[in-house]
Amino acid sequence: MRYLFYFVLFCTVSISCSREVMDPQTGSLAVRFDNVVGGADLNLNGTTYTNSSGEPYTISALNYFVSNIRLRKVDGSEYVVPQDSSYFLVRESDATSQTIRLNNVPLAQYTGLSFLVGVDSLRSVSGVDKRTGVLDPGTGSHTSGMAWDWNTGYIFMKLEGTSPVVNPDATGNRNYRFHIGLFGRNGTPNNLRRVSIAFDGASVTPDNPARSLVTIRANVQTIFAGRTRLSLAQSPNIMIAPKSSEVADNYAGMFSFGNLTTGPQ
Amino acid sequence: MSYRQWVTLAAVVALWCGIWACQPKPGTDNINPDPTPINPTFKTTPLDWKKPANFPDPVYNFNANPLTTQGFTLGKALFYDGLLSHDGTVSCGFCHQPTAAFAHTDHALSHGIRDQIGIRNVPAIQNKAWQREFFWDGGVQDLDLLPIAPIQNPVEMGDTLANVLRKLRNDPRYPTLFEAAFGTKEITTERTMKALSQFMLTLVSSNSRYDKAVRGEGPALTNAETRGLTTFKAKCATCHATDLFTDNSFRSNGLPRIPNAKIDDVGRGAITLKPEDNYKFKVPSLRNVERTPPYMHDGRFWTLEQVLNHYATNPASSPTTDPALRGLTLSNAERTDLITFLRTLTDNEFLSDRRFRQ
Numbered sequence: 262m263r264y265l266f267y268f269v270l271f272c273t274v275s276i277s278c279s280r281e282v283m284d285p286q287t288g289s290l291a292v293r294f295d296n297v298v299g300g301a302d303l304n305l306n307g308t309t310y311t312n313s314s315g316e317p318y319t320i321s322a323l324n325y326f327v328s329n330i331r332l333r334k335v336d337g338s339e340y341v342v343p344q345d346s347s348y349f350l351v352r353e354s355d356a357t358s359q360t361i362r363l364n365n366v367p368l369a370q371y372t373g374l375s376f377l378v379g380v381d382s383l384r385s386v387s388g389v390d391k392r393t394g395v396l397d398p399g400t401g402s403h404t405s406g407m408a409w410d411w412n413t414g415y416i417f418m419k420l421e422g423t424s425p426v427v428n429p430d431a432t433g434n435r436n437y438r439f440h441i442g443l444f445g446r447n448g449t450p451n452n453l454r455r456v457s458i459a460f461d462g463a464s465v466t467p468d469n470p471a472r473s474l475v476t477i478r479a480n481v482q483t484i485f486a487g488r489t490r491l492s493l494a495q496s497p498n499i500m501i502a503p504k505s506s507e508v509a510d511n512y513a514g515m516f517s518f519g520n521l522t523t524g525p526q
Numbered sequence: 527m528s529y530r531q532w533v534t535l536a537a538v539v540a541l542w543c544g545i546w547a548c549q550p551k552p553g554t555d556n557i558n559p560d561p562t563p564i565n566p567t568f569k570t571t572p573l574d575w576k577k578p579a580n581f582p583d584p585v586y587n588f589n590a591n592p593l594t595t596q597g598f599t600l601g602k603a604l605f606y607d608g609l610l611s612h613d614g615t616v617s618c619g620f621c622h623q624p625t626a627a628f629a630h631t632d633h634a635l636s637h638g639i640r641d642q643i644g645i646r647n648v649p650a651i652q653n654k655a656w657q658r659e660f661f662w663d664g665g666v667q668d669l670d671l672l673p674i675a676p677i678q679n680p681v682e683m684g685d686t687l688a689n690v691l692r693k694l695r696n697d698p699r700y701p702t703l704f705e706a707a708f709g710t711k712e713i714t715t716e717r718t719m720k721a722l723s724q725f726m727l728t729l730v731s732s733n734s735r736y737d738k739a740v741r742g743e744g745p746a747l748t749n750a751e752t753r754g755l756t757t758f759k760a761k762c763a764t765c766h767a768t769d770l771f772t773d774n775s776f777r778s779n780g781l782p783r784i785p786n787a788k789i790d791d792v793g794r795g796a797i798t799l800k801p802e803d804n805y806k807f808k809v810p811s812l813r814n815v816e817r818t819p820p821y822m823h824d825g826r827f828w829t830l831e832q833v834l835n836h837y838a839t840n841p842a843s844s845p846t847t848d849p850a851l852r853g854l855t856l857s858n859a860e861r862t863d864l865i866t867f868l869r870t871l872t873d874n875e876f877l878s879d880r881r882f883r884q
Contacts, residue, residue: 386667386668388587388590388668388670389668389670389671389715389716389719389720390590390716392715392716393716397714397715398671398674398687398715399687399688399690399691399714399715399718400688400691400715410666410671410674410675410678410679411661411665411666411675411679412663412665412666412796412797413665413666413667413668413671446667447797447798448798448799448800449797449798449799450799501799503799
């Protein structure tokens with residue numbers, strides 16, 4: 262009996278010691294996506310901007326999926342956010358959607374993060390039971406028009422608005438529409454892009470409740486002028502055409518580190 | 527063990543439990559709110575679903591959606607409810623009629639809310655457990671996601687799934703039907719889709735005269751029917767393969783383009799975005815073919831004679847026309863025998879099954 266006692270005690274102590282911090286071991290981290298156009302905050306519908314092709318345009322919608330987030334530690338290793346907790350839909354029209362909260366993050370110093378713009382190919386072909394939250398075709402994504410039902414797949418990034426250089430469509434409006442999806446099924450282009458952001462040498466530690474906020478800037482101008490310069494007059498509608506990959510390449514470059522703040526969120 | 531040791535041991539165990547409780551639970555901040563707990567007395571009645579002996583193995587994952595009487599009842603209620611459309615006028619069964627193997631014989635092209643006409647012929651709903659890709663172009667790969675497309679197609683049911691779920695939640699009948707099928711009154715995308723799948727999966731046509739002859743359960747085929755079957759195996763079964771009478775592939779059968787058609791429907795090419803897939807469409811099953819006119823993706827033929835005439839008279843050779851059709855000949859006698867054989871695929875038990883009726 263005595264030996265059993267010491268055995269249990271030993272096991273308990275070893276288990277306790279094997280975990281660096283017992284409680285709390287994890288914290289939360291908030292990440293805000295700040296959509297901007299050049300140096301200015303993005304203003305839906307109201308403001309006319311000019312792209313690098315010299316074309317004036319307005320923006321009526323900007324939505325994108327952020328998923329499969331990984332946090333990079335000081336030593337270069339990564340914490341992979343559990344996948345079921347790693348799908349977010351950022352919508353310019355909904356301020357609360359622009360700040361995402363990562364919970365149960367192991368306590369460590371993180372110097373950067375990476376994420377997919379879009380929904381990974383595996384989840385894009387998963388059963389209906391895996392399509393919950395923002396992936397639910399009955400609530401989140403479809404309400405925001407972020408999925409195709411006739412050719413099952415999510416729209417990774419949607420940018421819509423008007424431009425005087427575009428010819429009027431059937432509605433009589435000079436609309437442009439970028440609906441970028443496709444994940445490589447049936448040999449279609451794979452427009453999934455992983456974006457990696459370094460916190461400019463700074464590091465952040467999760468906290469409970471979340472006090473740390475990483476702001477990532479998303480500059481819409483880059484969608485028109487990243488790797489490829491796009492012209493709204495030439496391509497007002499880009500959805501499933503091969504040009505969709507050029508848009509994906511461009512928007513993959515629109516994200517940059519904004520700043521890091523700590524304090525009550 | 528001394529009293530003190532017992533106390534310490536108890537403390538250690540308590541501490542251990544504490545550690546256990548402190549473990550982070552990855553994914554606990556799941557995107558799902560916790561659903562209402564299922565009543566412990568909740569019980570469903572398994573629905574008997576057997577693979578017909580002459581069929582290959584089904585591809586639908588029944589483990590993820592076990593068929594139950596309650597799920598079937600809910601699925602059937604949904605299938606025949608116009609509530610699924612924007613103005614309440616178009617149910618699934620509006621186009622998918624039981625007497626036509628859940629295809630539609632009144633229109634060449636689909637008919638939606640406000641009398642809008644679509645671009646393709648309504649496909650039959652039968653033997654869906656054996657199909658991996660749905661619609662004429664295979665754009666949907668999961669039966670559980672299929673109904674979203676007609677619900678949200680502006681020229682079909684013209685609503686949004688979110689709004690349909692809202693209407694179901696506010697309907698006096700549905701919360702109870704969902705509770706019977708799934709244990710709580712909660713109405714979700716997953717449950718709605720799975721119930722519709724359950725109903726569709728039970729629509730199995732496997733009791734035609736041909737089936738009974740093949741399984742030795744009924745009279746053998748007549749001489750003319752057997753001649754037709756021989757011709758069929760030689761000249762049609764490359765594409766209309768197995769006792770499902772389709773290989774589920776996408777092929778172009780060389781239909782000439784109709785010059786004044788509203789659109790140039792490239793079919794599969796619009797899904798794969800490959801020019802070599804242009805004008806390819808799913809090879810349809812020929813089960814109940816006698817009862818499912820019109821034929822082809824655009825419903826251009828109204829009789830089986832017209833269909834065979836197309837195949838026999840050198841289909842237009844577009845660059846994507848299927849090589850299997852090259853050099854195909856059909857004599858008048860072969861055509862007559864083929865049609866005689868195709869009529870043995872009519873499954874009256876299925877077409878008149880009361881369980882599937884509204």
